[in-house]
Amino acid sequence: xxxxxxxxxxxxxxxxFLGPAIIVYTMIxxxxxxxxxxxxxxxxxxxxxxxxxxxLENYIKLFFDPYWAKPFLNSLWNNCYFFLxxxxxxxxxxxxxxxxxxxxxxxxxxxxxxAIFMPTLLSFVVVGFIWKLMLSPLWGVSKGLMKSVGVGSWxxxxxxxxxxxxxxxxxxxxxxxxGIPMMLIYAALLSVPDEVIEAAECDGVTGxxxxxxxxxxxxxxxIGIISILTFxxxxxxxxxxxxxxxxxxxxxxxxxxxxxxxYRTFYGQQLQPGDPNMGAAIATVMFFxxxxxxxxxxxxxxxxxxxxxx
Amino acid sequence: xxxxxxxxxxxxxxxAHIILLTFAMIAxxxxxxxxxxxxxxxxxxxxxxxxxxxxxxxxxxGYATVLQQGNFPLYFWNSLFVTGASLCLxxxxxxxxxxxxxxxxxxxxxxxxxxxxxxxxxxxxxxxxGILRLMVATDLVNTHWALILVYTAQGLPLAxxxxxxxxxxxxxxxxxxxxxxxxxxxSIFYRLVLPLIRPAMATVAVFSMIPIWNDLWFPLxxxxxxxxxxxxxxxxxxxxxxxxxxxxxxxxxxxxxxxxLILYTLFSRQLIRGLTSGAxx
Numbered sequence: 001x002x003x004x005x006x007x008x009x010x011x012x013x014x015x016x017f018l019g020p021a022i023i024v025y026t027m028i029x030x031x032x033x034x035x036x037x038x039x040x041x042x043x044x045x046x047x048x049x050x051x052x053x054x055x056l057e058n059y060i061k062l063f064f065d066p067y068w069a070k071p072f073l074n075s076l077w078n079n080c081y082f083f084l085x086x087x088x089x090x091x092x093x094x095x096x097x098x099x100x101x102x103x104x105x106x107x108x109x110x111x112x113x114x115a116i117f118m119p120t121l122l123s124f125v126v127v128g129f130i131w132k133l134m135l136s137p138l139w140g141v142s143k144g145l146m147k148s149v150g151v152g153s154w155x156x157x158x159x160x161x162x163x164x165x166x167x168x169x170x171x172x173x174x175x176x177x178x179g180i181p182m183m184l185i186y187a188a189l190l191s192v193p194d195e196v197i198e199a200a201e202c203d204g205v206t207g208x209x210x211x212x213x214x215x216x217x218x219x220x221x222x223i224g225i226i227s228i229l230t231f232x233x234x235x236x237x238x239x240x241x242x243x244x245x246x247x248x249x250x251x252x253x254x255x256x257x258x259x260x261x262x263y264r265t266f267y268g269q270q271l272q273p274g275d276p277n278m279g280a281a282i283a284t285v286m287f288f289x290x291x292x293x294x295x296x297x298x299x300x301x302x303x304x305x306x307x308x309x310x
Numbered sequence: 311x312x313x314x315x316x317x318x319x320x321x322x323x324x325x326a327h328i329i330l331l332t333f334a335m336i337a338x339x340x341x342x343x344x345x346x347x348x349x350x351x352x353x354x355x356x357x358x359x360x361x362x363x364x365x366x367x368x369x370x371x372g373y374a375t376v377l378q379q380g381n382f383p384l385y386f387w388n389s390l391f392v393t394g395a396s397l398c399l400x401x402x403x404x405x406x407x408x409x410x411x412x413x414x415x416x417x418x419x420x421x422x423x424x425x426x427x428x429x430x431x432x433x434x435x436x437x438x439x440g441i442l443r444l445m446v447a448t449d450l451v452n453t454h455w456a457l458i459l460v461y462t463a464q465g466l467p468l469a470x471x472x473x474x475x476x477x478x479x480x481x482x483x484x485x486x487x488x489x490x491x492x493x494x495x496x497s498i499f500y501r502l503v504l505p506l507i508r509p510a511m512a513t514v515a516v517f518s519m520i521p522i523w524n525d526l527w528f529p530l531x532x533x534x535x536x537x538x539x540x541x542x543x544x545x546x547x548x549x550x551x552x553x554x555x556x557x558x559x560x561x562x563x564x565x566x567x568x569x570x571l572i573l574y575t576l577f578s579r580q581l582i583r584g585l586t587s588g589a590x591x
Contacts (some may be wrong), residue, residue, distance in 0.1 A: 029429055035443065115337050
């Protein structure tokens with residue numbers, strides 16, 4: 001059955017406008033991502049170099065074969081810890097700074113804002129090396145500084161000890177990225193309408209209790225966004241570890257994150273050749289971790305949070 | 311009563327200043343330390359790391375080493391070219407796609423919007439295995455184009471997202487007027503809409519630029535050759551090779567920081583306005 005329909009002329013310009021973006025995005029991002037997922041189901045025989053379908057074998061190895069599972073689960077755990085430190089340190093301090101900045105009539109706040117945001121723009125290579133130098137026992141800077149505030153005896157080669165290296169790196173990363181939660185929360189606080197604040201003041205809710213009972217509730221959606229941004233950034237982190245600790249994420253893999261283990265697996269390390277298929281499996285696991293985080297955010301957190309029209 | 315309240319406010323303000331000043335110091339100190347020590351003699355770096363250089367301790371040997379040994383002008387040019395070309399493509403393609411999505415109603419409009427939005431949350435890094443295979447197959451490894459294409463794909467989703475929000479605020483009367491005057495859809499886009507969203511383009515440019523300029527992962531994997539090394543990768547390699555030459559390391563760090571500091575002072579208003587105007591939500 002043929003239905004005669006009055007067809008509008010095909011609007012070529014829509015295609016011309018959309019085409020380049022879709023082509024580049026699909027070719028360079030979506031297809032390689034799909035290719036990576038597909039690749040993780042194959043195996044390359046190390047002697048014959050024949051690639052064959054292997055089903056879930058790579059994943060089973062990754063989670064259950066101790067040779068793979070131990071470093072992989074170690075890096076997964078480290079990554080969770082890395083994220084936890086960011087959530088516990090970066091975001092509360094970001095909120096604190098933003099709250100202080102948004103205090104009415106605070107002179108010089110532009111300067112503070114500019115200064116505190118500055119590290120966010122530096123590359124990981126610079127950040128990693130600056131801190132590596134500062135914390136190095138060779139250069140007495142951090143020891144001298146700690147001495148001057150009376151805690152010289154607490155000095156350790158923080159990046160060189162297994163117990164402290166990961167925490168130190170997490171804090172360095174917090175130092176670098178504190179500007180982002182600060183800015184976003186500062187913007188959210190500025191958009192809290194004056195009427196709400198006036199109403200609160202009429203009811204005698206002022207100062208700190210006003211902040212916690214009114215403003216913090218109103219900016220919860222922003223805190224949600226910051227959390228998911230932190231999550232995605234942290235589970236994708238690589239550069240800082242690579243610059244300060246090298247691809248082996250020393251000492252003794254104590255700072256190994258998913259990103260570094262992906263790099264080592266994919267590219268190989270000292271004695272072991274690279275294994276792209278296993279690397280693809282790790283990338284796929286990372287993909288699903290991030291996807292799960294984003295989905296939890298979109299379907300549970302964002303829906304639960306009431307957005308107040310401001 | 312009124313006096314004590316005013317005093318309490320002043321105390322609170324003082325407290326706020328102290329806390330903010332502390333954080334600002336913590337943020338700036340490491341960078342200042344590097345800049346100060348990069349122009350000192352080796353002896354002074356170790357003896358008086360916290361002091362400003364004096365005429366006795368001033369020494370530019372680190373910079374001399376960096377400029378003689380490293381290929382820093384080339385790395386700098388590579389970074390500039392890759393970042394600049396990627397930004398142009400992101401802005402051009404992003405604005406075009408954002409215009410199509412916000413201006414025209416067609417089937418699949420929302421679906422395409424969602425499809426592009428996927429890339430905001432999913433890091434492109436996870437497709438590295440596939441990207442490297444693609445670049446090997448097309449013989450683009452160790453070329454600038456490998457990086458430019460990857461960064462364009464990486465930057466497009468957020469650019470389209472931000473720009474289409476702004477595009478929808480452009481008055482439709484203006485566009486209708488253009489159509490009545492017989493302008494083609496292309497000239498409406500290029501001559502009417504683009505000039506109006508210039509501020510949004512600047513915001514997108516600043517946001518996209520930072521991760522591209524600072525990236526280490528893709529230069530390391532796709533373009534590690536000497537002639538395509540970016541400044542970030544070059545600094546990383548240089549610092550690894552000269553790990554005992556503190557003058558050289560500090561100078562290399564300073565050279566990597568200075569362009570960023572200059573750009574930041576130039577664009578910080580734009581950037582901060584972009585962040586606080588709710589462009590990223």
